[in-house]
Amino acid sequence: QVQLVESGGGLVQPGGSLRLSCAASGSIFSFNAMGWFRQVPGKLRAGISCISGYDGSTLVAESVKGRFAISADNVKKVVYLQMNDLQPEDTAVYYCAADSSLHCSVVVTVTPTQDLYEYWGQGAQVTVSS
Secondary structure (H helix, E strand, O other), rough: OOEEEEEEEEEEOOOOEEEEEEOOOOOHHOOOEEEEEEEEEOOOOEEEEEOOOOOOOOEEOOOOOOOOEEEEOOOEEEEEEEEEOOHHHHHHEEEEEEOOOOHHHHHHHOOOHHHHHHOOOOOOEEEOOO
16 A cells, blocks of 8 residues: 655745645555646546656646646655646645556546546645735
8 A cells, every 4th residue: 555645735826836745655666656636626537747757757748838847756755746847726725646657648538437547645735825
């Protein structure tokens, strides 16, 4: 059993930056896809970025491309989401998830159900407001 714990959320002004962390209790090498998702109340959860624990390849959704970047520290077993130039529409609860079988393309193209991924974190609130 692997636990994922997000941290780094908070309140930031428009144009500001935050870095979210997703700490895994086990090796991230075992996951083909480690993704970041976000959800606004009343809307479906959406995938925004993914990194493969197998080969380090990354994908970023078009909606955040150029502003968000994903990276991983395999030694620390942490996946990061660097978010720059944050805007009010980025306000959401951000989740990380991991799966050993899915490809990263699924993260950014398929609306996730809870059981689509093997593991989910508890979520981190990000609020962008002046």
